[in-house]
Amino acid sequence: MNSITRRSLALSLAGVLALATTACNRGDDAADDGAGATSGGGEGGQTITLAVSTLNNPFFITLRDGAQEAADAAGATLEVVDAQNDAATQQNQLANAATQGVDAVIINPVDSEAAAAAVTPVLDGDIPVIAVDRSVEGKDVNSTVSSDNVAGGKQAAEALAEAMGGKGKVIVLQGVAGTSASRDRGKGFEEGIAAFPDIEVVAMQPANFDRAQGLDVATNLLESNADVTGIFAENDEMALGALQALGDRAGQDVFVVGFDGTEDGLKAVADGTMVATIAQQPAELGKVAVEQALKAINGEELPAQQPVEVVTVTEDNVADFQ
Amino acid sequence: MSTETTTPAKPARTSRQRLGQFLSDNGALVGLVVVVVAMFIATPDFLTTTNLLNVGVQAAVVAILAFGMTYVIVAAGIDLSVGSVAALSAVSAGWIVGQGMPGALGLVAGPLVGLLAGLLSGLATAYGKLPSFIATLAMLSVARGLTLVISGGRPQSMPDEISWLGSRVLGVPVPILVTLVMFAITAFVLNRTVFGRSLYAVGGNEEAARLSGLAVKKLTAAVFALSGLYAGIAGMVLAGRLSSAQPQAAVGYELDAIAAVVIGGASLSGGQGRATGTLIGALVLAVIRNGLNLLNVSSFWQQVVIGLVIALAVGIDVLRRKTS
Numbered sequence: 004m005n006s007i008t009r010r011s012l013a014l015s016l017a018g019v020l021a022l023a024t025t026a027c028n029r030g031d032d033a034a035d036d037g038a039g040a041t042s043g044g045g046e047g048g049q050t051i052t053l054a055v056s057t058l059n060n061p062f063f064i065t066l067r068d069g070a071q072e073a074a075d076a077a078g079a080t081l082e083v084v085d086a087q088n089d090a091a092t093q094q095n096q097l098a099n100a101a102t103q104g105v106d107a108v109i110i111n112p113v114d115s116e117a118a119a120a121a122v123t124p125v126l127d128g129d130i131p132v133i134a135v136d137r138s139v140e141g142k143d144v145n146s147t148v149s150s151d152n153v154a155g156g157k158q159a160a161e162a163l164a165e166a167m168g169g170k171g172k173v174i175v176l177q178g179v180a181g182t183s184a185s186r187d188r189g190k191g192f193e194e195g196i197a198a199f200p201d202i203e204v205v206a207m208q209p210a211n212f213d214r215a216q217g218l219d220v221a222t223n224l225l226e227s228n229a230d231v232t233g234i235f236a237e238n239d240e241m242a243l244g245a246l247q248a249l250g251d252r253a254g255q256d257v258f259v260v261g262f263d264g265t266e267d268g269l270k271a272v273a274d275g276t277m278v279a280t281i282a283q284q285p286a287e288l289g290k291v292a293v294e295q296a297l298k299a300i301n302g303e304e305l306p307a308q309q310p311v312e313v314v315t316v317t318e319d320n321v322a323d324f325q
Numbered sequence: 326m327s328t329e330t331t332t333p334a335k336p337a338r339t340s341r342q343r344l345g346q347f348l349s350d351n352g353a354l355v356g357l358v359v360v361v362v363a364m365f366i367a368t369p370d371f372l373t374t375t376n377l378l379n380v381g382v383q384a385a386v387v388a389i390l391a392f393g394m395t396y397v398i399v400a401a402g403i404d405l406s407v408g409s410v411a412a413l414s415a416v417s418a419g420w421i422v423g424q425g426m427p428g429a430l431g432l433v434a435g436p437l438v439g440l441l442a443g444l445l446s447g448l449a450t451a452y453g454k455l456p457s458f459i460a461t462l463a464m465l466s467v468a469r470g471l472t473l474v475i476s477g478g479r480p481q482s483m484p485d486e487i488s489w490l491g492s493r494v495l496g497v498p499v500p501i502l503v504t505l506v507m508f509a510i511t512a513f514v515l516n517r518t519v520f521g522r523s524l525y526a527v528g529g530n531e532e533a534a535r536l537s538g539l540a541v542k543k544l545t546a547a548v549f550a551l552s553g554l555y556a557g558i559a560g561m562v563l564a565g566r567l568s569s570a571q572p573q574a575a576v577g578y579e580l581d582a583i584a585a586v587v588i589g590g591a592s593l594s595g596g597q598g599r600a601t602g603t604l605i606g607a608l609v610l611a612v613i614r615n616g617l618n619l620l621n622v623s624s625f626w627q628q629v630v631i632g633l634v635i636a637l638a639v640g641i642d643v644l645r646r647k648t649s
Contacts, residue, residue: 059573061479087469088576180624208617209624214480214567215574219383223618226379227370240571247491247567267480267569 049079049107051296052100053289056113056137057088061265062285063111066136069286070109073293081293090117101125107296109133115140115183131299135292136285138183146305148292150283152184155313156191159260162279162315163196163233166258170201171232174224176245178212178237185212188237188262205231210241217244225249234259239268239280246276254278264316264324272321282316282324353589353605356638360609364616371619378498384611385500386411386563388604390578391585392511393443393555395603396548398586399515401528401595402457404552406446406464408578411560413468414439415570418561419481428484435487435564436557442468443553447546457549465579472572481570490565500562504604507555512600524548528595581610588638609638 053070055063067083074081082105086093090113100108101124108125110132112118119142122132132144139147163173175192178185189207196202205228210216217236221244225231234249234257236242242261246253253259253276261268264282271277288311295305316324364371390407397404418435422428442464449460490499515521526534527544535541559578564570587593588609589602613634617627 057573058478059473064478177624206618206621207624208621209627213573214569214571215386215563218566219379219614220618222379222383223376223615226373226376227368227619227621243569244567 049077049297049300050082050105051079051107051109051293052082052084052096052103052105053109053111053292054084054086054093054096054100055111056086056093058083058085059087062263062283063136065285066111066289069289070293071289072286073290077293077297079293079297086113088113090114090121093118094121097121098124101128101130104128105130106300107131107133109135109292109296110139110144111135112137112139114181116181118142131296133292133295133299133305135288136184140183143307145299146295146307146309148288148295148309148311149183150288150313151310152187152313153191153194154310155262155281155283156188156193157195158191158313158315159188159235159262159279159281160192160195160198162281162317163235163258163260164199164202166260166278167202167233169199172203172205172228172230173233173235174221174228174231175204175207176217176220176234176236176241177207177209178241180209185237192235192237202233210236210244212238212240214240214244214247217241218247219244221245221248232257236261239263239265239271242277242280243267243271246271264314266325269316269321269325272316272318273325275318279315279317282314284311284314287311353602353609353638356588357605357609357612360612360616360634364612364619367616368619371616376615376619378501380608380611380615381501381504382498382566383615384607385498385504386559386566386575387578387581387585387610388504388607389507389555389559389562390582391589391603391607392507392600393552393559394579394582394586395511395515395589395591395598395600396524397457397552398583398591398593399528399595399598400524400545400548401531402450402545402548403583403593404443404446404461404549405458405579406442406461406468407552407556407559407582408575409465409468409472410439410442410553410556411563411575411578412570412572413442413472413475414557414560415483415564415574416472416476416481416572418487418564419483419570420475422484422487423481428486431484432486432561435561436554439557439560440550440554443556444546444550446553447549450549451542451545461549469576476570476572478572480572483564483568483570487561487565488568490562491568492565500566503558503562507558508600508604511603515598515600520544520547525596528597530596581607584635585610588635606638609634 055067058064071081084096086096093113108130110118110122115138118139122139122142122144125132134144134147136149177189206224208220208224210220234245236245239261242259245259249257258278260278261280264280268280272280291311295309299305370376394404414435417438418431421434422431446460446464449455450457492499523539523544526539527541531541563574585606586598586603588606591598613631
């Protein structure tokens with residue numbers, strides 16, 4: 004319903020939007036490009052469904068834009084559906100894609116476990132499935148394209164330890180419990196921080212990847228652990244909440260490392276309030292996912308895991324990412 | 326709180342009803358005291374001035390939403406849209422300021438957007454004959470969608486006039502001050518105005534209220550408009566605290582708001598509920614969340630604990646009312 008309304012809105016506004024290219028409208032423009040490709044698409048162009056967990060997050064918008072670019076370059080049609088973070092909606096969307104008989108499906112699961120059931124009808128229809136950013140647990144898909152979150156967690160630990168001078172107490176703000184992103188980043192961080200015997204993780208608490216919760220949870224944890232000098236947040240939104248909780252102390256006597264390299268996160272790194280963020284490359288994720296999907300359509304064998312590099316962004320190299 | 330139990334502002338009530346009301350108010354209070362004492366025993370970090378102020382700040386947004394929800398629930402309705410409407414208000418304010426308008430205009434416009442959204446739900450309920458559950462469920466989706474359309478899915482930065490809502494005045498966090506003001510207004514409206522008293526009549530027995538000459542439809546529309554206005558104000562406080570309006574802010578807050586009202590002794594079948602109880606209900610939720618953090622309880626268990634506490638609080642309340 005929502006995506007239909009949004010698409011018809013996008014179509015009816017297409018003329019206007021074609022002229023307007025403000026930063027704010029970037030997402031809509033990309034959708035228009037897609038619509039244009041649909042109507043004017045050449046014969047033999049493959050159709051790929053991109054089922055994204057939510058477009059309510061700049062990260063996934065950039066991922067979609069990257070995928071759109073790759074699809075346009077290959078002359079393929081990309082149909083984007085947004086599950087709005089609801090696993091049941093996503094399941095319906097994939098069932099629809101299977102019925103439509105698209106050539107390939109790229110899924111960015113709302114929930115890794117629930118995605119297994121969602122991709123079953125697609126795989127049963129012999130349609131290749133590529134998972135992007137988050138894995139599908141309990142069902143083999145053709146390939147999983149994701150940032151190397153474990154390596155990223157390790158990189159985060161190293162950046163934080165360096166800022167803290169190799170000693171002190173750390174708290175961790177965790178993402179949504181049970182997601183692979185949270186699990187892998189947390190695991191990588193624990194592994195990475197273990198190399199610094201003088202650093203102790205004193206608390207790990209969930210703030211569900213949300214800025215407001217990051218603020219509240221960081222405030223509470225700083226109350227029970229006043230001598231903390233380092234905070235690792237499993238995404239930038241929570242890190243930004245932690246910065247808000249710290250106020251002037253951020254970057255002075257408490258060091259914060261985030262993850263994702265979002266617009267606001269990069270700004271905080273440039274301002275010096277955030278020590279580092281581990282930048283994923285969402286556009287690259289989208290692009291690689293589409294490339295893998297096209298290969299799968301051509302019957303090529305794909306590696307089960309297709310890691311996309313993550314980059315530690317500090318004050319030194321932040322300009323390259325903004 | 327004690328002033329409210331002694332206000333003789335309800336001449337139509339029998340002493341037995343007053344006793345029941347007294348107990349149900351104090352029921353929530355007893356719950357709050359139990360949780361506070363438990364947290365105090367569990368961790369020395371809980372009962373410090375800073376931490377109590379933190380709890381107050383963290384309760385603020387849900388408390389303001391819940392005050393608005395109290396009107397609705399007293400009038401035997403439900404408003405599922407408040408979280409989305411809060412986000413829509415904040416993002417609208419950000420958009421207006423982004424168009425080069427003064428920050429103060431954004432601060433006023435945000436809550437007005439909330440009022441308008443609430444009014445639409447109210448009209449659909451009162452005149453469109455939709456159950457409020459459905460009308461506000463629709464608004465939940467519409468408001469969240471508009472939030473995304475307006476923001477393009479990206480966080481909107483807030484001007485100083487709105488960020489001020491996240492600062493402190495004379496050492497007291499502004500969110501707490503806003504909560505207290507909204508509490509006082511809600512308590513006054515519900516207890517001391519014809520409008521407020523009428524809501525108990527509408528919620529208690531709509532047909533009887535209509536026959537006794539109350540403009541039930543207008544009252545219903547007004548109730549949802551008020552809830553929307555409160556949601557708008559809550560949205561401004563949330564955005565003020567973060568200095569930024571998040572399009573995905575306040576997802577699921579409607580459930581916390583409803584829980585706060587019900588923990589506070591209101592009945593979902595209408596005709597009961599008070600501002601004091603709602604404030605206490607919001608504090609109970611905030612104390613639990615805060616305490617779970619202080620105690621470093623595992624993320625997997627937190628949701629279980631919160632659910633159990635809600636069930637327990639309401640369950641005890643139901644039992645006590647049966648016996649009283």
